[in-house]
Amino acid sequence: MKTRRFRPLTPIVAGVLTVVVLLVLAPMVLVALNAVKAPEEYSNKGPLSLPGGLYLAGIRTFWERVDFTQVLLNSVVISGCVAVLGVLLSILNAYALGIGRVRGRNWFLVAFLVANLVPQESLIYPLYYMATQLDLYDSKFTVIVIFTAIQSAFGTYLLSSVYREFPPELLDAAAIDGAGRWRTLWRVVVPVSRPTLGVLFTFFFVWTWNELFIPLIFLVSNENQTVPVALGVLQGERQMDATLTSASALLGIAPAVIFFLVFQRTLTRGVTAGAIK
Incomplete structure (x- = not known):
């Protein structure tokens, strides 16, 4: 009968993690x-x-004051579209760079890496100028396009490193079966990398949901505002008491927390997929 070896650091690690969870x-x-x-x-x-x-009067007052139903729908639409389109664009880019091995792919990866390091503040004026010239200012479509480009830059860089180590045996088997590149992508590459794609989708959704700066600049009308923008604008009016402020904060973070908990298993599966053969 095997005896479990006692590790003296285990209670310490568990205690530290418990404290961290309580602080969060x-x-x-x-x-x-x-x-x-x-x-x-x-x-x-x-x-x-x-x-x-x-x-519940504070929650009800805040809900009616900002038309939270419309604001919540705007955030869901924008974050959901960005997550889906960002993952799709990342897949196509990473497939060309990681598996297709296009010429000059290292320079493309450097460009995507630099794009991730550029602060959003430096992009505001050219994006604002383009949106006004194209008559797309104060439009959810503009914000979706901007965030899709930003998120897919990170997704492309991450997926390219994953696809570069993709098992060549699977690609050879698909080629023997007569599958072209497009069919190989959707029938072989995407199903195998589904855990990683799930992680990207979750991150893209949560990151876009929490964004304030770009939506604050581009979504000025009340019917187009997202949850963070509505919270920031209403709190800036200085017309709320502590209870109403807490109610607004609770309604602001609750959808993102619920989404994260729903996709927690997807995150866990994606993180551990690379360690399991």
Whole structure:
């Protein structure tokens, strides 16, 4: 009978991880508690007290004030389109650079790497000028195109390194079966790399959801605003109490957290796929 060897560092690592998890969850729990706490109760007992009852007027007021249904739909549409289009564009680019081995592919990868390092602030003026000249300012389509290009630059760089190590036996078997490059891509390469694509999709969605700067510049009308923009604009008006502020923060982060939890298994599968033969 085998005995499990005791590792002295295991309790220490578990304790450190527990502390880190509590530090991450504590602000979210505090926001959730204050979002359902009456303003009078917040003023009398402070932000760390437990709510005496379920006060939903703050959430209802914020929802109606910013038309949160429309704002939420805008964020879902923009983030979902960017995630799908960004993954598709990354697949096509990485397939050409990683498996197709096009001439000068290293220079292309350097260009994509540099594109990831360029700050968004330096892109605002030329993008703003192009959008106004094409009559696409204050349009969700413009923001989708911009973020698709930005996210796919990272996705191309990551997938190219993955596809460069793609098993050649699978490609040879597909060629023997008479599959062309297009069929090989969608019938062989994409199914094998699905875990990595799932990670990219999740990251693209969450990153786009949390973006504030570019949507704040390009989406000025209320019917086109995203969740972060609506939160920033409303808080900038200085017309909210602590309960309403907590309610807005809770509604702002809840969809992204739910999405992340739904796709948690996809993330785990994608991270561990490379370590499992």
